[in-house]
Amino acid sequence: MEVGLVEDSRLTLTALLPLLIRKDESDFLDSNQRAMRKWRSLLEEQGSRKDRPIKPQFVATILSDELDDDAIISVDSGTITSWAARYINIKRGMLFSLSGTLASMGCGLPYAIAAQIAFQKGRSVAFVGDGGFTMLMGVLA
Numbered sequence: 001m002e003v004g005l006v007e008d009s010r011l012t013l014t015a016l017l018p019l020l021i022r023k024d025e026s027d028f029l030d031s032n033q034r035a036m037r038k039w040r041s042l043l044e045e046q047g048s049r050k051d052r053p054i055k056p057q058f059v060a061t062i063l064s065d066e067l068d069d070d071a072i073i074s075v076d077s078g079t080i081t082s083w084a085a086r087y088i089n090i091k092r093g094m095l096f097s098l099s100g101t102l103a104s105m106g107c108g109l110p111y112a113i114a115a116q117i118a119f120q121k122g123r124s125v126a127f128v129g130d131g132g133f134t135m136l137m138g139v140l141a
């Protein structure tokens, strides 16, 4: 870093944009776009494998395809968090939560119930592992 700017990021970036000089060579951009395409095709390959037992990547991909555009998704802590981050395609209009600060297990199900009550829109989905579900399955009662 050469200069640190502490500001409202939207205002700062808007002010900086006109100062950018477009470069002719795009090796860096090209190589990163290639890497991203490779990563996406790897996710697609892993998310569509019909292995038995069923892989979590497949479950997350199927869920992603089924989600409505205004879905509310609440994710628990565990490897489940990675499956959600990689395979659930979050779109504008959706709401997404997880326990980002303390990464406490048991948040997914109560978050989903609370979100359904609070927002009263869309389908509220809890994406949780068996461990996280067991911790607070009493909230279902």
Ligand SMILES: Cc1ncc(C[n+]2csc(CCOP(=O)(O)OP(=O)(O)O)c2C)c(N)n1
Residues within 6 Å of the ligand: 076, 077, 078, 079, 080, 081, 103, 104, 105, 106, 128, 129, 130, 131, 132, 133
């Ligand atoms: C309250 C709490 N206890 C323990 C942990 C440590 N921890 C993180 S993930 C995890 C296991 C999660 O298992 P599961 O819910 O089955 O989901 P999976 O990892 O299999 O997707 C544990 C014990 C935690 N994050 N929060």
